[in-house]
Each structure stands twice: as structure tokens, then as C-alpha cells.
Amino acid sequence: PLRGKHDERSLVFADLTREEYSQVQQYMLKQKDLDISTNQITKPSENFLFLIDLSLPKKADTLAYLDDGKGKPTREATAVVFYGKSGYVKEYVVGPLPNPKYHRDVTKERYNTDIPINSRPVTIGEYAVLFEFLEAEFFSKLQKLMKESFDVDDTKHLNAFEQMPRGVRSGDRSTWISFMRDMSGMYIHPVGLEVLVNHESVNSSQWTIQRVLYNGQYFDSVQALKEKYDRGSVKKILYTKSRDYGSLKPKTKPLQVGPQLFHPEGKRYSISDNHVLYMDWSFAFGLSSLTGMRVFDVRFKDERILYELSVQEAMSVYGSVTPGMGLTKFFDTSIGIGRFAHQLVRGVDCPYEAAYITTYRYIDAPNPIKFEDSICIFEHNLGQPLRRHFSDFFHNSYGGMVNSALVMRTITAIGNYDYMWDFIFYQSGSVEAKVHATGYISSSYMMEGSLNYGHQVAEKVLGNLHTHFINFKVDLDVAGVKNVFQTKDMKFVNTSVPWQPGHHAMIPQLVEEQLNTEQEAALRYNTKTPRYLHVASPKVNRWGHPRSYRLQVFTFAGDHLPESEPEERSMSWARYKVAITKQKDLEQTSSSLYNQNNIWSPTVDFSKYIDDNESIVDQDLVAWVTAGFLHIPHAEDIPNTVTVGNGGGVLLRPHNYFDEDPSIHSADGVYINPS
Amino acid sequence: PLRGKHDERSLVFADLTREEYSQVQQYMLKQKDLDISTNQITKPSENFLFLIDLSLPKKADTLAYLDDGKGKPTREATAVVFYGKSGYVKEYVVGPLPNPKYHRDVTKERYNTDIPINSRPVTIGEYAVLFEFLEAEFFSKLQKLMKESFDVDDTKHLNAFEQMPRGVRSGDRSTWISFMRDMSGMYIHPVGLEVLVNHESVNSSQWTIQRVLYNGQYFDSVQALKEKYDRGSVKKILYTKSRDYGSLKPKTKPLQVGPQLFHPEGKRYSISDNHVLYMDWSFAFGLSSLTGMRVFDVRFKDERILYELSVQEAMSVYGSVTPGMGLTKFFDTSIGIGRFAHQLVRGVDCPYEAAYITTYRYIDAPNPIKFEDSICIFEHNLGQPLRRHFSDFFHNSYGGMVNSALVMRTITAIGNYDYMWDFIFYQSGSVEAKVHATGYISSSYMMEGSLNYGHQVAEKVLGNLHTHFINFKVDLDVAGVKNVFQTKDMKFVNTSVPWQPGHHAMIPQLVEEQLNTEQEAALRYNTKTPRYLHVASPKVNRWGHPRSYRLQVFTFAGDHLPESEPEERSMSWARYKVAITKQKDLEQTSSSLYNQNNIWSPTVDFSKYIDDNESIVDQDLVAWVTAGFLHIPHAEDIPNTVTVGNGGGVLLRPHNYFDEDPSIHSADGVYINPS
Numbered sequence A, B: 001p002l003r004g005k006h007d008e009r010s011l012v013f014a015d016l017t018r019e020e021y022s023q024v025q026q027y028m029l030k031q032k033d034l035d036i037s038t039n040q041i042t043k044p045s046e047n048f049l050f051l052i053d054l055s056l057p058k059k060a061d062t063l064a065y066l067d068d069g070k071g072k073p074t075r076e077a078t079a080v081v082f083y084g085k086s087g088y089v090k091e092y093v094v095g096p097l098p099n100p101k102y103h104r105d106v107t108k109e110r111y112n113t114d115i116p117i118n119s120r121p122v123t124i125g126e127y128a129v130l131f132e133f134l135e136a137e138f139f140s141k142l143q144k145l146m147k148e149s150f151d152v153d154d155t156k157h158l159n160a161f162e163q164m165p166r167g168v169r170s171g172d173r174s175t176w177i178s179f180m181r182d183m184s185g186m187y188i189h190p191v192g193l194e195v196l197v198n199h200e201s202v203n204s205s206q207w208t209i210q211r212v213l214y215n216g217q218y219f220d221s222v223q224a225l226k227e228k229y230d231r232g233s234v235k236k237i238l239y240t241k242s243r244d245y246g247s248l249k250p251k252t253k254p255l256q257v258g259p260q261l262f263h264p265e266g267k268r269y270s271i272s273d274n275h276v277l278y279m280d281w282s283f284a285f286g287l288s289s290l291t292g293m294r295v296f297d298v299r300f301k302d303e304r305i306l307y308e309l310s311v312q313e314a315m316s317v318y319g320s321v322t323p324g325m326g327l328t329k330f331f332d333t334s335i336g337i338g339r340f341a342h343q344l345v346r347g348v349d350c351p352y353e354a355a356y357i358t359t360y361r362y363i364d365a366p367n368p369i370k371f372e373d374s375i376c377i378f379e380h381n382l383g384q385p386l387r388r389h390f391s392d393f394f395h396n397s398y399g400g401m402v403n404s405a406l407v408m409r410t411i412t413a414i415g416n417y418d419y420m421w422d423f424i425f426y427q428s429g430s431v432e433a434k435v436h437a438t439g440y441i442s443s444s445y446m447m448e449g450s451l452n453y454g455h456q457v458a459e460k461v462l463g464n465l466h467t468h469f470i471n472f473k474v475d476l477d478v479a480g481v482k483n484v485f486q487t488k489d490m491k492f493v494n495t496s497v498p499w500q501p502g503h504h505a506m507i508p509q510l511v512e513e514q515l516n517t518e519q520e521a522a523l524r525y526n527t528k529t530p531r532y533l534h535v536a537s538p539k540v541n542r543w544g545h546p547r548s549y550r551l552q553v554f555t556f557a558g559d560h561l562p563e564s565e566p567e568e569r570s571m572s573w574a575r576y577k578v579a580i581t582k583q584k585d586l587e588q589t590s591s592s593l594y595n596q597n598n599i600w601s602p603t604v605d606f607s608k609y610i611d612d613n614e615s616i617v618d619q620d621l622v623a624w625v626t627a628g629f630l631h632i633p634h635a636e637d638i639p640n641t642v643t644v645g646n647g648g649g650v651l652l653r654p655h656n657y658f659d660e661d662p663s664i665h666s667a668d669g670v671y672i673n674p675s
Ligand SMILES: [Ca+2]
Pocket: A518, A581, A582, A608, A609, A610, A611, A612, A613, A614
């Protein structure tokens, strides 16, 4: 029952194709003066083409194209180059595709600052050098200890799990690396060995090992550890084999397949390029290497509701007595959320019958990489009514409708954690953005004081307490781009009861407010927030009420890092459950590729978007929503955290947007009248 | 893959059978001195056998039977008699079944008070008299007005929608009745006519009409309205036909059936009598006419986790400028939640393939009534992984498992609202209790000041603002009955960083606390609550941590009625998000059949359970959990509220209860290793 038609104009939001990535790559390589390499193991001291991704056209141009028949915006790419030779990072806009003719340095325009080279993430090229360095300067110098404590020799090794940020002040690039057993689920097999490597210089010859932690004891150098170990003045770890508790191999044979979804009359949605039709819905989708899944131009019955709904950042702050995890603050966008959207497993990650979509990315790679089945789209029967009523007074009848909704999903496995991202489109006109966490927790080797930071979850293993904060960008356009931000709530008012003279009662009343500036509308997590939050239009529905969408945030967030901390500005979006800004093309994201590694001087500090405290009355508004949960790991996180209860998100609900529930027009409605 | 065996001992929790209801009824009728009628339209002035329901055996006796091989507890029923002739209500325990030999008045034992007759709900017998009264004293005296304003004549009538509580002080039984068009979804068709009927006396000859509200104008008598109306000094309502916006008839023809669930290899659960087996789970279930759905003796891998999980109450407080809804506070248990668990519609209310269970009830009826298909049980594929991890560093592998869970559901349609109640049993050892609201909102006719209390949702119709508060009883027995109540949370602590001399940082730490008394553990809604709440055992898991279940409450509750209000004690459970009491057989429920109609002197005031502030250390604990949401009705509530976003509940999660995630032993696990 497709109500709409596919629209090629959705391609304006489409990710770059394999060919387009290559076109940009070839164009950049032709700029001999830039002296760029695309070799995967380019050294930090050289210039490396790290990333090519779609450069989104300006919103005004895109709306003119979509709504007013204006010309198609120029298709452009963003190219990110790490200039190891010069000590900085540059971002270029390259265009027009498919035949690039220009590149423009947009670094200053986008970030108002230069980007020092140490703001970059660690590339595969740098890891290669790092692992060589560790072999030469660390493992090979501690062979006796390594064998006795960890059974490491020429054939067996430990795996590295690195912590971020890399230091304590701007310019630092000193990384604590924890070593893990080379077993499946290494993240929950710490061995009690951690090392602080200074790799600040792009020349690895200047790298040093600054500190070592072994079995709870600190050493200023590898040499100091070796000498004391050999002398016997060190509390030793004696190797013992470990249970394979991190394994995900089933311990029971499959017996009987569980319930499955099927489509007795075929699929009820359609996908053409990056355009999706489902019942009254249509939207375009994409997958940014950095920020992950996103949809654009989301319409219901042909009317645009969202210009953009996108994942922005997934951040965690850890606690630990150990240096690995002690200061850890992970920003997944700086590693690349979409980058790790791998192939989905049919029947587990998504239903067998889902549509699976192949994507291409160009990030930290010599060529565009194909990711088969990295997005799934399916209609799900939620196993419950969307609405129903049974009447046994006066009129005996039944009306109802099952809740079938369209789900778009990616799952991104960034190191230990797997985040499942869902956008759900309901027949009642609601859209939901949800995230669930699964995969492995991070852990540390037990030492004195460990239990202040979590629970023991395996032999000598502490599951470290941490927060999960997730940021979504919600660019609602409610009946046009000019909107206001409204709140609604209740209050009890002492009221004289007209039909009961002399009697007073506390009666709940509606409280409505309009928040007029960005700072008023920045709703902090630790304050009481009105229960209903609305992006509303000055236009009214049939009953005279402003047409609006309500933002209902599902969250169990822990505490946000105090603002006194120098790392806080890099994650200042997490101060707010919901913050509203005036839309700007240059405020495209709440975080950046560089926020992790220059956490102390962030290229994007979200709080600056609202520092100018602009009016948000009758403006194009963007809501930035933060959901999350506090995670105190427990034995049941072994081997993997389960999705049940470990999630959050935001539901966007029509509230006087329509004149009645649009699902009453669904063909799925059922009506029974016994008379 | 059934792991356990059915256990007949679950019958100790089973609802009375049709035969048992009849045995109790016949026994009671034989007690000639009680002078009881079972006629459905027994007058208020007579004695009426209102309710027969299971009387739960004492917990200690039941545990002795289940765990220690002691004898089966005597099977007994509760019988509730409304003594119109004497002016009180009595509750009896009748036993032993199947051949009752005794009845014992337990009113005082259960409630510490007598129950005055006006505490009773309005029976079908009383409604019959009430409608006759309205016809004679109201409609027949206003024929001209009725025709002109509402098109009411000999063939056409209005429907009544009554408000509660019935008055403003103890002993009152004066009910505001709002009149609605005789159309489907009458709840959203108010006509602007309301009448206050005093039916305090059991003799209807003494009933009076105390006030009338017509088109926003109050009148002290029917006569006064009639005279002023005839004189033309009243602002009149002129009848116009109304759109059929309350109809649930589909407006679109079915086109293509949506996705369905099927079991390619058969069902993976088993139901025998009231005993259910599913994977590692087993439990007994029942359906109380008053409180609704409940499960007992819930075990995972043969170990009891819950003695009881049950619905207790669904309460709403409304706001309105009109008398109908102005003071309205609905308590559904006083009407009977389980009473309205009607037949479920296959494919909408539950999947086609679900198991449907027939129940019997005896409430306000001359005989036990059969309710076909009033409970459904099914395994649902939630369309997402319960857990998964994809590894691309060091080890390339994938392990995961789809989230298939068992759902037990009833849907209770109490007047306008339909509540969908779900208990969900996950393979990770979690149990969830959830409720969603759907059906019709309550509404009022627009008059001056209406918009302070909600939004207009149809012509002249206000959707009135209200709260939904739902109470669950959660009698966890964590590794035995002796438990403690623990909280966990995080705090940032300024910490000197050992590996970075002179450097301090705010690092999150774990904060654990044990709450030792009932009052400490009564966690009010308007205060900051620790993020993790645990019922814990003194026994520890393999890693030395107390075995516990965590209570994670999903709620969007509005404000609770201020305690200054005389009606508040009747709903004092709603003060608390979670309250913990020492288990007592005489503290079986948080509300009662009588709380609605004697709201000012409640037979059960939950706050009294914690007034004695008993120790909750190493005691048998019961958690009382309140979830809910604030409902500000909007156009999309017409015709029906949708379930999406309109719900709440509690997730019970193992937290160091096991030594690892039990789902790792599920036969549903999938593992892929490309090497
Ligand atoms: Ca601004």
C-alpha cells in the first residue's frame, strides 16, 4: 500500500558512491603541491588523505531545490588530510562531483581555528609504528617477565587496549595502553600490565615509554621494572591459564528455532537508492563515516516533519583506580561511528526478511571500502496494538490496529562496545530514535581500591563504572521552518469549587510556556525540566492549537562530568537533556573528528552554539537531544552486556500537529461489531 | 526446549474454577441468617453477594508446601457481601473448597475497621435504579429542552458518564453524571449537560438531584432549569448533528497484510493449568477480578526469583472547570481491573499464534461468567539482538542471539480507557512489568476557562489533562526470603592521579548504600532517587558481591495529588516511585475495592504499611513500584490514544545474581568465525 512515489531528489543526501570516493581521491592525488599519500600505512610524519565523505549542501539551497524547483545543489565532498610534514590537519571541500575541479580549504570556516596535527585520531599507519615501537622498546626488553607472568613468547602475545584522552593537556599525545590476554573478548581479560607511551612527535624516533604499571606497582621506565623484577623486589604475577569466559560460542546446541517474522503478502515498503517509502512515510537516508546513521527530508503524507535526524556522538566517562580507564573519556565520533557499521547478521541483528543495504566508506583506507548489509530496513510487528478499544457499555464493539512500524538500523562495533541504532517510523506519525548498548564492557585488572569503581566480574577483573551519553540531532521543521519552542506541564492550583460553595480543592491545571532564547531552551540534566517539550509552528490545527511535535526523551543518564574539568567543553552537549539552537549550516554537528584527541581545546564546543543566546522565536530550530544511562557493570555483563534495559532515545510525537490520529486512516485497522 | 516440568502445586495460586465459584455461592445462599440475594438487579436496600474471588493462602504456608513438602494450604475464597439492609459491607473467608463448611468474617482483620455501605462500588442493581431515577426525575421533566438541545425523544437518548469520587467527604454518595451523545466513543461526545445526583440513601425514594449544569450555567434544581429555559433566560444549546469522529471503523480498505509472527518449529513454551514453562522460566499465573493480572512463584533455572508480581491499582487525577472531571479521581481497582479483562482479538491485541486462555469471574453477577481468550501468552521475536558482538580487531568473529521473550498479556477496558498489561520474561533472566494506555480519553464540554485544563480536540470538546499512576507489587525473593534493600549510584570525586604527580581529576566512583527501615526506603517521586535500586541477598555470587535484582522504573509520571487533600491517603502509594515494606499477609494490596467510594477514609491507606517503620534488614521484602505518565490530551488522541509513548513499568534485572549472563547458555546463540 505505497502511498507516495520515490523521489530522485533524495540523492542530494546520498552518501558518496564508490566512484565518487575514487574521483575525489584521484583529484586530491593530482594536487602535487599537497604531497598527499593514500598508502594505508602512511607514517605520522607524512601527509595522509584520511577521510572522504559527503559534504552536505546548505539547507537553504537544498530546500530551494526540493520545494521550489530550484537547481540541484552542487555535489561536493569533504576531504580530510593529516599533514604530518607540516604539523596540521586540513579539511577541504572538493567539487563538483563527478568531475572535481576545485578544492577549498574550509578548516577555518568550519572550526574558527587551525587544527594541530595531534588533534588527529590514531591511524592504522600510526598503530603500525606503535606496535613496532612496543615490540622493540617494551616486550623484547622484558622477555623473562613476559613469559613468567603472561606466557608471552615468540608465538604468543598480548593484545593492546588503548585509553583516551591521550594525556592531560592540549598538545599531549601520551596513551595508556592496557594489555589483554589474546583471547576472544579480550576487553574482559586484562592481565595487570599497562604502559604509558608518549607518541607526541610525528617522528617515532622520539617516542618514549613514560610509565609502566605492573601488578599495581608503578615504574618510571622499562629498565626500572626489569631490574626490580629480576632482583625479586616486585610483587609478581604468575601466569595461570584463564577460563574462556569471554567466548560467545554457544554452550548449548540449537534445539528449536524461535518465532520469526514473515510477510504473508510481501513487503509493504520500498527502497530506491537512498529513498524509502512506507505507508504515509517517505525519507532519505545516509551513513556518515563519523557520526553514523541519519535520515533527511522525513515526510508524512507528503509534508516534511524532519529535515534531519542523525546520530551525533556516543560518549563514555569511566572511573578506575588504574590509569587505563582512570581518566578515560571515549568519544566515538572521533573514531568514527559509521565507520564501524559492519555487516549485519540475518536473523539476529535484524529479521531474516529485512532489506539489507550495502554502503561504501573512505576512512583511514587506501581505497573506498564496501560494507555489505551494513544497514537493515524492515517492517516489524511489535506484537501489540497501536491502539484499540473494546466497548461493553451501551455500544458493543471493538476497534483496533496492530502496531507495525518501519525500523531502520545499523549496529556499530567500536572496539568493545556494540551500539544498536534504530530509527522507527510509526503509523501514528511518531518517529523514534533509539540506541541500545551491547558487546563487551571495558575492564581493568583488580588492584587495591578497585572496588570503589565497579564490581568484580571475573577472576581479578573489575568491570569499571561508566556513563553512556548519546547525542541526537533533531532538526524538526514543523509545518515549515519557522518554529518556536514550547513547554507544557501540570500544576496543582487551589481552586474554589463552583458547584460546592465554600469548598476548595487542588485541581491540576495546564501550564504552557514559550522559551524565547537559546539559553532559556538549554535544559540542563540536573534541573527539573517541564514534562512536555515541543517544537511548534505558529500555524494552528483545526482546533486552534499550534501544530507541534513533542520530544519525549527516554533516558537513565548518570552524572555529567563537572564543568570545572578541562575535558568538559569537548562534550558540553551532554550538559543538556534537550538544547535548542537556531539552525546554521556551520553548526552541523555537536562533536567532531578532533574532539577526542584535542579534548582540551575542542574544535567543536557545542556550548558555543548557544553562547550567543540567539532568539529562537519563529526561527528554523534544531533540537539536540542527549539520552544515556549509568552503567555499573555486574557479573551478567559477562560475556556481553544485554540490550534489555541498556538504552535510551527520543520519541518525536505529533501533538496537535494533525486534527486527529492519522492511524485511523491506516489500512491495518480492524473493526468488529457483533450486532 | 523445555527445561523444566509442570508442577501441579501451582494450583495453589489458581483462580477459582467455575465450579468453585458456584460452590461458594451456594454455600453463602444456604446461610439463611445472612439473607443474601444473588439477583443481578438486587436493590441497594437489599443484601447482595457482590464478589467471590480466590483468598490467597498465607505465604509461609505456601512456601512450606512448595519448598518443604508440607501439606497443601486449605483452599479458600473471599466472599464480599453488601448489606444494604444493615448498612455495611462484610468480607468473608469461605472454605474449605470444594465443599465449604465455614465462613469467617474477616472484615476487621483485613481492614481494622468496619466498612460502611457507601464505601461499596455502584452495582448493576444500583445503576438500574439510577437510570430509572434519571428518567423519571430528570429527562421526563425536560422534554422540550432535551429535544431542542440534544435531539432526545422517545426513541433517542443520551448516555451517562459518571465521575468519582462521589462527593467531598466521608459518607457522601453524590455523583456528577455527564451526558454524552449516543454515538460510538461516547466519551469524546459530551453534550454540555451534567447533573449531580445524591444517591446516598440505600432507598432510592430519598434520592435527589442537587445541581444541574447546562451549557456552562448552574441550576439548583431541574425545576429551576426548566423554568428559566422555558422563559428564555438561559443560553441555549441548539442541537446540531455531530461528526462521527469517535468511530473506529476503518476509513481505508485492507490492502496488504503486514508482517506476522510464526513458529517454524512449533511453540517453545508450554501451559498446563495455570503453570507456564518457557526456556529456563517457570511460573504460575492468575487474574484477580479486582487487581488484575498476576504471577506467582516465578523461577529461573528452578530458583525462585519472585513470589508475586501483580498489578495493584491504576489511578488517574483529572483537571477541569466542569464538575464532571473537575474533582475526578478514578481508582480502577475499586471498579475491578481484572473484571474488565475481555476477549482479546487475535492478530491485533496479541499475535494470531498466541495461546489464549479462558478465565472465569464472579463479580456483580448472578453466576460465574466465562471470559474466553482473556489472557494471551506468546513468545515474541523482538526484532533485535538480546546481545551481540562483532570483532574486527585481533579476532574476527561474531557472536549474538536474537531477543525472543515470553509475553503474558491482558487488556482491561474499564469504561473509556484500555490498559494493556504485559509481563515479559527474557532469556537474560529479566522480568518486565509494563502497562500501556489506549482507548478513549475522558472529555468535557467546552466552557469558559476550559483551556486551563487541556486542549480542544473536537467541536466544543476539551480533552482534560490528567495523570496516570500505576502501582505494581513486586515480591522479589532473592536467593531466599531474607533480603536487604540496596542502592547504587555514581559520584564524581576529586582524585589525585597517581601516575601524573600534582594532577587532580574528577573521577566517578561507585556509591553503595543499604537502606534499613521502611521509611528510609520509601523513595518519593519528587526527590532525587539513587539510580540503581536493588533487592539483595546476604548471599554472594562467585565474585563476592551480594546477589541482587535491580528495579529499573520506566516512568513519565506527573505530579501526585498534594498530601493536604483529603482524598490523598486513599492513593498514598503514588507518593513513592518505589517503597519497600516488610512482607505481611495482611498487607496484600496497596488499594482496595472500597478506596474509590470512601476515598476520604480509605480501608487501605498504603502509607500505613510504612508508618511503623519496621526494619527491612534481612527480612522478606516487598517492593511497591509506581510508574505512570502525565497525559495532556491532544488532537491525536481522537479517536483513540495510541500506545506508543503512553506507558510505563518496571524492569527487574539480575545484578550479580548470577555469575555470568545466563543467556550464554541459550540454545538461540549464534556464533560465526570466518577463519
Ligand atoms: Ca546560536
